[in-house]
Amino acid sequence: MQDLQTRITTLKRPALLARAARFGVDEYRRDIHLRRILQADPLPRSAEAVMRLLDLEQDAEYRRKSRDGSYSAARHVELLIAIAGEARIMQASRLRLM
Incomplete structure (x- = not known):
């Protein structure tokens, strides 16, 4: 299995x-966007959030490619934004540990 960064x-x-x-x-x-996307309280740590977001994004990508009527480009972009945002948070926390 690939690591999250990969x-x-x-x-x-x-x-x-x-x-x-x-x-x-x-x-x-x-605190605003991730809570709405994952509907989770409390919010998971960034690594867990990224794994969940990647699963949701993979589903959105499948819907896009299969031309599913329930596909939402706005939702897909929202997921990609959250993945990038959580990746930034993970990277920043790694830098603080060094």
Whole structure:
């Protein structure tokens, strides 16, 4: 099984989705956005959150590729933003430990 960082960095998504996520990541607030996405209280640690977000994103990607009528591009972008935001938090916490 790949580690989380590898799973995040190997995500290949259409340029429009990736670009939209990059624009939104600076506004990401885990206490607001992650709580809404995961519907969890208390919020999980970043590593667990990323695993759950990657599973949700994988489902969104499957729906996109299969042209499922329930696919939401906005939801997909929201998931990509949350993954990038949580990855930043994980990286920052690793740097603090050094």
